[in-house]
Amino acid sequence: MKPSKPYRVFRTSALVVVVFALMAPLLWMIAASFKTNVDIYDTAKAFVFSPSLKNYETVLQQANYLQFIGNSLWVAFAATVLSLLLGVPAAYSMSRFNMKNSALVVLMARVIPGVSLLVPWYYVFSNLKLVGGFSVLILSHMFVSLPLIVYIMMGYFDGLPTELEEAALVDGLTHIGAFRRITLPLSVPGVATAGILSFIFSWNNFMFALVLSGSDTKTLPVAIFDFVGYASIDWGGLMAAATVVTLPIMLIALFVQKYVVSGLTAGATKG
Amino acid sequence: MSAVITPRTDSPEAPAAFPETSAWSRWANEHRKWLFAAPAMAFVAVLIIFPVAWTGYLSLTDAEGSVRAESEFIGFQNYLDVLTDTDRFWPAVWRTVLFTGVVLFFEVVLGMAIALLLWRPFRGEKWVRVAILLPLVATPVAVGMMWRLIFDPNIGMANQLLGWIGIGPQPWLAGQHSALPTTMFIDIWQWTPMVVLILLAGLTALSDEPQEAARIDGASSWQRFRHVTLPLLMPTVIVAILLRGIDALKTFDILYATKGRGGGSFHEVETLNVYAYGLSFDYNDYGVSSTVLIIFFLIIIGVMWALTYRKKGLGR
Numbered sequence: 362m363k364p365s366k367p368y369r370v371f372r373t374s375a376l377v378v379v380v381f382a383l384m385a386p387l388l389w390m391i392a393a394s395f396k397t398n399v400d401i402y403d404t405a406k407a408f409v410f411s412p413s414l415k416n417y418e419t420v421l422q423q424a425n426y427l428q429f430i431g432n433s434l435w436v437a438f439a440a441t442v443l444s445l446l447l448g449v450p451a452a453y454s455m456s457r458f459n460m461k462n463s464a465l466v467v468l469m470a471r472v473i474p475g476v477s478l479l480v481p482w483y484y485v486f487s488n489l490k491l492v493g494g495f496s497v498l499i500l501s502h503m504f505v506s507l508p509l510i511v512y513i514m515m516g517y518f519d520g521l522p523t524e525l526e527e528a529a530l531v532d533g534l535t536h537i538g539a540f541r542r543i544t545l546p547l548s549v550p551g552v553a554t555a556g557i558l559s560f561i562f563s564w565n566n567f568m569f570a571l572v573l574s575g576s577d578t579k580t581l582p583v584a585i586f587d588f589v590g591y592a593s594i595d596w597g598g599l600m601a602a603a604t605v606v607t608l609p610i611m612l613i614a615l616f617v618q619k620y621v622v623s624g625l626t627a628g629a630t631k632g
Numbered sequence: 633m634s635a636v637i638t639p640r641t642d643s644p645e646a647p648a649a650f651p652e653t654s655a656w657s658r659w660a661n662e663h664r665k666w667l668f669a670a671p672a673m674a675f676v677a678v679l680i681i682f683p684v685a686w687t688g689y690l691s692l693t694d695a696e697g698s699v700r701a702e703s704e705f706i707g708f709q710n711y712l713d714v715l716t717d718t719d720r721f722w723p724a725v726w727r728t729v730l731f732t733g734v735v736l737f738f739e740v741v742l743g744m745a746i747a748l749l750l751w752r753p754f755r756g757e758k759w760v761r762v763a764i765l766l767p768l769v770a771t772p773v774a775v776g777m778m779w780r781l782i783f784d785p786n787i788g789m790a791n792q793l794l795g796w797i798g799i800g801p802q803p804w805l806a807g808q809h810s811a812l813p814t815t816m817f818i819d820i821w822q823w824t825p826m827v828v829l830i831l832l833a834g835l836t837a838l839s840d841e842p843q844e845a846a847r848i849d850g851a852s853s854w855q856r857f858r859h860v861t862l863p864l865l866m867p868t869v870i871v872a873i874l875l876r877g878i879d880a881l882k883t884f885d886i887l888y889a890t891k892g893r894g895g896g897s898f899h900e901v902e903t904l905n906v907y908a909y910g911l912s913f914d915y916n917d918y919g920v921s922s923t924v925l926i927i928f929f930l931i932i933i934g935v936m937w938a939l940t941y942r943k944k945g946l947g948r
Contacts, residue, residue: 364752369754372749372754373754375749376749376750376756376760379746379749379760379763379764380759380760380763382821383763383764383766383767383821383825384763384766386778386779386782386821387766387767387770387778389778389781389782389789390774390778390781393781401781401787402787404787404792407789407792447671447672447675448672450667450668450669450671450672451668451669451671451672451673453668454664454665454666454667454668454669455669457665458665458669460665460669463669463673466673466676466677467672467673467676469676469680470676470679470680471878472878472932472933472936473680473684473929473932474881474882474905474908474925474928474929474932475882475884476884476905476908476909476912476921476925477683477684477687477908477922477925477926477928477929478679478680478683478684479912479913480683480686480687480690480912480918480921480922481682481683481686481687482679482683484686485682500679503675504676504679507672507675507676508676511672535657535661536661536664537657537660537661537664540664561769564771565769565770565771565772565773567771567772567773567884567885567888567889568884568885568888568909571888572913581771582771582772582773582774582885585773585774585777585889589777589892594780596781596787599777599781600777600778600781602774602777603771603774603777603778604774606771606773606774607770607771607774607775610769610770610771611766611769611770613769614765614766614768614769615762615765615766618761618762618765621765621769622761622765622829625768625826625829625830626829626830626832626833628871629829629830629833629834629868629871629872
């Protein structure tokens with residue numbers, strides 16, 4: 362059915378407002394990252410200003426951001442890969458054998474407030490001399506990724522028909538062989554969805570890294586705070602830093618939109 | 633434990649499409665249910681069970697300063713202290729409830745409105761979807777910083793815009809009473825898109841027949857929404873509320889990025905999560921922070937239970 366003309370006009374104007382409300386702040390942040398601090402303070406130069414790369418120079422050179430970018434990449438990547446290794450088989454099993462209560466154990470990790478885990482973790486890991494190292498950061502980020510991956514992949518495996526696996530069994534493959542050779546290749550889109558979302562959430566994670574990272578292993582969300590001083594804020598540098606954190610993840614999301622959306626809405630329609 | 637088991641899940645590789653006959657592979661195939669599930673479960677359980685048990689224990693002690701220091705078992709004294717603390721604890725509970733309630737209300741109402749706008753295909757759909765996705769994947773701490781500049785009382789764009797339409801400058805995040813509503817606004821900006829996506833997925837999965845039937849019966853578009861679409865969509869709405877509700881209760885990044893430690897100098901945005909974080913890592917008051925966390929945890933479980941109970945009550 363085709364919507365009426367007045368409705369189409371209303372819808373177009375409403376959507377323009379929505380798009381503007383969602384995009385304008387982000388564009389403002391990016392614009393400010395190209396302004397000098399003097400220009401940021403000058404209301405006359407709100408829209409018209411001569412762009413400068415000075416803030417990015419500050420961020421990339423003085424604040425050692427290249428290292429922090431590398432840290433964030435490494436932690437998010439390692440946490441995602443390890444969580445996929447643990448999570449995909451687990452989700453398969455939980456989906457095929459209908460292990461509702463076992464799944465609940467893993468999904469509990471989504472519900473528990475992270476602070477309640479951090480004190481004991483900090484105590485144990487500092488005794489093991491691991492705090493400030495990458496292993497503990499990756500471990501804590503896996504704690505974020507794994508439940509996400511299990512949740513998404515369970516839904517995905519639920520939707521895969523079992524007939525192909527059964528045919529493979531008839532053809533002489535073992536159960537595990539059928540999983541490896543038939544199910545796993547079929548679930549590549551699901552794994553991609555789960556992996557991308559896990560990467561995004563790990564990249565954006567703040568609280569765990571705030572407590573568990575050291576000065577050398579700082580991730581980007583924590584490093585942003587370098588630009589917030591006690592007395593004043595280097596607004597230009599701060600906005601450049603915020604852009605450096607946000608832009609890569611937004612670009613990834615844009616290129617693989619389909620996967621991100623299907624991951625974020627996983628399970629929504631099943632109720 | 634998980635480290636011991638994990639590598640094995642990969643090892644029984646069939647060299648060819650013939651039945652595996654080795655004892656190990658037969659065992660692995662027979663027990664694949666747990667072989668697959670156990671490592672992930674063990675990983676999460678080890679990282680959860682011990683900390684939660686320890687938090688429970690700490691809540692019964694006067695541990696502070698260093699978790700390694702001597703602490704005494706003091707029974708339920710902390711619970712008594714916390715539950716009678718009208719200075720920090722109860723205001724934090726109130727803020728948590730208010731924050732969660734307000735952002736959930738706006739996110740669901742706005743999210744529903746936007747999802748309905750996007751429901752039927754139109755030109756430029758792709759661009760709208762991009763706009764909806766971007767805030768959602770943006771790093772929350774960076775989002776907090778971004779709004780901090782926009783809401784800055786002196787140089788921020790928000791007050792400039794208000795100035796152009798003749799409204800005086802507002803303190804936004806800097807004000808003792810305006811800070812919490814401002815952080816709510818930021819949360820709504822970032823997370824309404826999440827509700828839009830979930831509801832849109834739900835709407836797209838609905839079949840058209842009930843809609844058509846109602847239309848033929850002469851129902852207005854509001855009546856069709858109220859009596860046909862909404863009831864059918866209710867399970868999805870509950871999922872959205874559940875997912876967003878849990879995260880809203882635990883909001884930390886935006887509050888910490890905009891107001892810093894303790895939720896600002898007057899604790900104006902101090903929710904339970906921020907309060908517990910401060911007690912643990914700014915004041916090292918582990919006994920009290922553990923007590924707050926256990927209570928917080930019980931609140932979350934209670935809310936979850938109530939919502940899933942309601943979901944089942946809807947006759948799914």
